[in-house]
Amino acid sequence: MNHEQIIKNISRWMALSEAEIDFFTSRLTYRKIRRRQYLLQAGDVCRHYTFVNEGCLRLFHMGVNGVEHILQFAPEDYWVADIGSFYEEVPTSLHIEALEPSEVWQISKPDLTATFVTHPGFDRVFRVMMERAFIKLQKRVLLDISATAEEKYLAFVENYPQLVNRMPQTQIASFIGITPEFLSKIRKNLSRRKGLPS
Amino acid sequence: MNHEQIIKNISRWMALSEAEIDFFTSRLTYRKIRRRQYLLQAGDVCRHYTFVNEGCLRLFHMGVNGVEHILQFAPEDYWVADIGSFYEEVPTSLHIEALEPSEVWQISKPDLTATFVTHPGFDRVFRVMMERAFIKLQKRVLLDISATAEEKYLAFVENYPQLVNRMPQTQIASFIGITPEFLSKIRKNLSRRKGLPS
DNA sequence: AAAATTTCTTAACCTAGTTCATTCTGAAAA
DNA sequence: TTTTCAGAATGAACTAGGTTAAGAAATTTT
Numbered sequence: 417m418n419h420e421q422i423i424k425n426i427s428r429w430m431a432l433s434e435a436e437i438d439f440f441t442s443r444l445t446y447r448k449i450r451r452r453q454y455l456l457q458a459g460d461v462c463r464h465y466t467f468v469n470e471g472c473l474r475l476f477h478m479g480v481n482g483v484e485h486i487l488q489f490a491p492e493d494y495w496v497a498d499i500g501s502f503y504e505e506v507p508t509s510l511h512i513e514a515l516e517p518s519e520v521w522q523i524s525k526p527d528l529t530a531t532f533v534t535h536p537g538f539d540r541v542f543r544v545m546m547e548r549a550f551i552k553l554q555k556r557v558l559l560d561i562s563a564t565a566e567e568k569y570l571a572f573v574e575n576y577p578q579l580v581n582r583m584p585q586t587q588i589a590s591f592i593g594i595t596p597e598f599l600s601k602i603r604k605n606l607s608r609r610k611g612l613p614s
Numbered sequence: 615m616n617h618e619q620i621i622k623n624i625s626r627w628m629a630l631s632e633a634e635i636d637f638f639t640s641r642l643t644y645r646k647i648r649r650r651q652y653l654l655q656a657g658d659v660c661r662h663y664t665f666v667n668e669g670c671l672r673l674f675h676m677g678v679n680g681v682e683h684i685l686q687f688a689p690e691d692y693w694v695a696d697i698g699s700f701y702e703e704v705p706t707s708l709h710i711e712a713l714e715p716s717e718v719w720q721i722s723k724p725d726l727t728a729t730f731v732t733h734p735g736f737d738r739v740f741r742v743m744m745e746r747a748f749i750k751l752q753k754r755v756l757l758d759i760s761a762t763a764e765e766k767y768l769a770f771v772e773n774y775p776q777l778v779n780r781m782p783q784t785q786i787a788s789f790i791g792i793t794p795e796f797l798s799k800i801r802k803n804l805s806r807r808k809g810l811p812s
Numbered sequence: 813a814a815a816a817t818t819t820c821t822t823a824a825c826c827t828a829g830t831t832c833a834t835t836c837t838g839a840a841a842a
Numbered sequence: 843t844t845t846t847c848a849g850a851a852t853g854a855a856c857t858a859g860g861t862t863a864a865g866a867a868a869t870t871t872t
Contacts, residue, residue, distance in 0.1 A: 477756055485760045487752055500749040503742075536734045543741035546748055551698040553751045554685055558675055560758035561791030562683045565829070584849065593759025598829055600851055763859070782819060796859055798821055819868070826861070836851070842844085 417446050422467050422521050425493055429544040436535045443527035449473075449514045456512035462501035464522040468494050471518025472579070474587065476511055486591040489515075489579055495545065515583065565594045566602050615644050620665050620719050623691055627742040634733045641725035647671075647712045654710035660699035662720040666692050669716025670777070672785065674709055684789040687713075687777055693743065713781065763792045764800050 419441045426432065426440075446469075449455065455473065456462050466473070468490050475488040475496050487510065490496035501508035502525060523531075531538045559568050572592055573580050580588070589599040617639045624630065624638075644667075647653065653671065654660050664671070666688050673686040673694050685708065688694035699706035700723060721729075729736045757766050770790055771778050778786070783801075787794040 477760070479760065483760070485756060487756060499745055499752075503745060532738070536737065539734065539737040539741050540730070543737055543744060546741060546744035547697055547701060550744055550748050550751065553748065553755060554697075556755055557751060557758060558683060558685060560755060561789075562675070562677065562681070586849070591759075595830060596850080597831080597852085601829090604851080784819065793860060794820080795822085795861080799859090802821085814872085816871070817869080819866100821866075822864090824862090827858105828860085829856105829858085831856075832854095834852085837849080839846100839848090841846070 417519075419444070419521075421469050421493065425467065425495075426541050426545075429541045430537060432537065432541075436537060439535060440523075440531055440538070443523055443531060444521045445523075447520050447522060449518045449520060451514055451517050453514045454511060455514070455520075456498065456508060456510065458509050458511055459507050460501075461505050462498040462508050462512075464524055465495060465497045465502065465528060466490075466512070467521040468492055468496065469519045469521060471514060471516040471520075472582070473512055473514050473518060473520075476513070476590070477509065478511060484590050485593070486587060489576060489583070489587075489591065491576075491578060491582075495549075515587065560593065565592065565598060566605070568592045568594070569599065569602050569606075615717075617642070617719075619667050619691065623665065623693075624739050624743075627739050628735060630735065630739075634735060637733060638721075638729055638736070641721055641729060642719045643721070645718050645720060647716045647718065649712055649715050651712050652709060653712070653718075654696065654706060654708065656707050656709055657705050658699075659703050660696040660706050660710075662722055663693060663695045663700065663726060664688070664710070665719040666690055666694065667717045667719060669712060669714040669718075670780070671710055671712050671716060671718075674711070674788070675707065676709060682788050683791070684785060687774060687781070687785075687789065689774075689776060689780075693747075713785065758791065763790065763796060764803070766790045766792070767797065767800050768804075 419437075422444070423432075423437055423441070432440075449471070455464075455466060458478065470492055472489065472491040473496055474486050475490065475498065476484050476486045478484050488494075488496060496512060498508040498510045498512075500506070501510075505525070528538075532542075559571050563571070569588075569592060572588060585599055585603075586596040589596040592599070617635075620642070621630075621635055621639070630638075647669070653662075653664060656676065668690055670687065670689040671694055672684050673688065673696065674682050674684045676682050686692075686694060694710060696706040696708045696710075698704070699708075703723070726736075730740075757769050761769070767786075767790060770786060783797055784794040787797040790797070
């Protein structure tokens with residue numbers, strides 16, 4: 417429960433003074449979360465920005481038919497929130513759930529706003545964080561509209577190597593936008609082509 | 615060639631003082647662009663943030679086979695840039711091209727940086743702009759991984775009503791991620807189902 | 813206003829990916 | 843050690859969407 421990881425994370429984007437770090441960390445809350453526990457459910461307002469210190473969360477949408485689509489995996493060192501719901505304080509249509517027992521830091525909107533007001537440097541930190549997230553998402557859109565399922569899977573393997581052998585295949589399929597059955601086929605093909613040494 | 619539109623655009627996110635507006639506008643450059651003219655080509659570094667005052671641009675990717683995929687339409691009142699290339703000053707893999715004769719405001723990275731440094735309020739403006747863009751893009755990802763081609767088209771009609779009867783169908787198809795032939799089918803189906811009054 | 817080019821439509825055929833049903837596997841309970 | 847249960851694999855039948863090609867319509871250019 418120390419701040420090391422989260423400070424390292426935000427310092428990536430901008431040098432921060434002691435005072436800034438102290439102010440920010442004093443506003444954080446630490447939470448342990450059980451597997452399957454929800455941090456956000458459709459209909460709620462997203463009240464916190466969440467930083468994952470350990471474990472893995474997912475941000476997902478659930479269709480009328482009960483079909484789930486994963487918008488974001490959030491393993492260690494990732495931020496997750498429904499940004500629209502958080503800033504506008506409107507009900508979300510998404511869910512955030514722990515896929516593993518996890519530990520997170522959270523900051524509420526009032527506390528984050530206070531941080532922005534008293535230490536404007538954080539506007540820049542969060543601007544740059546948004547830019548990175550945007551660029552990543554844009555690459556994903558390009559894949560989604562242009563690539564085959566196999567290409568999308570290979571891109572996933574490249575982008576989230578730490579998750580490939582950690583998440584059930586059904587979750588990965590739900591992130592890529594294909595059925596688990598088809599992902600199974602793809603994987604078989606790939607391993608057949610590569611040839612598994614005895 | 616006055617600043618009305620662009621000032622209105624950025625003021626949406628935050629109240630700006632006279633001084634801030636003056637500083638910012640003094641850094642802007644106005645350009646008229648012919649149809650088909652490129653503002654950015656793969657291999658170049660994206661040197662400007664571009665605001666569209668009139669006309670319409672597109673940000674797109676061109677695959678090896680020559681197939682184009684549109685990441686963003688930028689009609690009046692939109693901003694467009696390859697954000698990654700712009701901030702990192704690395705070569706882009708994207709193109710920005712005018713789909714119509716257009717008129718734009720541009721700001722270079724040095725000028726935008728100067729703006730951030732002397733008037734930190736602009737960090738907030740651009741953070742909020744990024745957030746909006748991110749939210750929109752996240753909705754698009756959800757559609758891309760979950761919806762049928764018809765649903766994607768109907769969402770496009772809802773999101774860009776001003777473009778539906780203004781852009782060639784082939785561009786719309788390239789944004790949605792389907793072939794123009796199939797979009798033709800979808801449109802026929804829709805108009806048949808709706809029944810066109812004599 | 814003719815020529816040239818781009819865009820749209822249609823239709824026959826093709827395939828990547830889905831659906832559904834069944835079996836298999838392995839880890840956790842008990 | 844057996845039972846349970848979620849996840850993974852397999853395969854057959856199906857369908858959304860792609861491909862190709864050719865002609866018709868619309869726009870741009872001259």
